[in-house]
Amino acid sequence: MASEQEDVERARVLLKDLRASIDNIDAAIVYMLAERFRCTEAVSYLKTQHNLPPADKVREAEQIERLRRLAADARFNPDFVEKFLNFLIANVIRHHEAVNEGRNDVDLVHR
Numbered sequence: 036m037a038s039e040q041e042d043v044e045r046a047r048v049l050l051k052d053l054r055a056s057i058d059n060i061d062a063a064i065v066y067m068l069a070e071r072f073r074c075t076e077a078v079s080y081l082k083t084q085h086n087l088p089p090a091d092k093v094r095e096a097e098q099i100e101r102l103r104r105l106a107a108d109a110r111f112n113p114d115f116v117e118k119f120l121n122f123l124i125a126n127v128i129r130h131h132e133a134v135n136e137g138r139n140d141v142d143l144v145h146r
């Protein structure tokens with residue numbers, strides 16, 4: 036039978052391993068968010084140049100529906116995904132509006 040001390044040692048090894056994966060995943064999230072905002076911030080300038088409205092509710096609804104489906108597929112909570120997407124979209128719209136008003140104070144990406 037494993038001693039209490041051996042159990043704790045095994046848990047420490049497992050924790051270290053899990054944290055190494057968490058570190059890799061967090062790095063991927065940062066790079067992916069940077070790329071998403073690089074695209075959406077370019078969309079801001081495109082929309083301003085062509086007088087298009089900042090928000091596109093049809094596109095947003097399609098995105099939410101699609102990502103909720105993907106979440107369910109991944110056995111992940113669709114409500115969490117919807118909230119997270121809405122957080123991203125709110126920041127994108129804020130940026131679209133700022134560009135419309137000629138401001139660059141809410142830029143998240145350095146050019």
Ligand SMILES: C=C(O[C@@H]1C=C(C(=O)O)C=C[C@H]1O)C(=O)O
Pocket residue numbers: 075078089090091092094095098123124127128
């Ligand atoms: C980026 C866009 O602008 C807004 C932001 C969206 C998003 O972050 O996914 C989706 C629709 C728009 O309300 C777009 O129209 O594609």
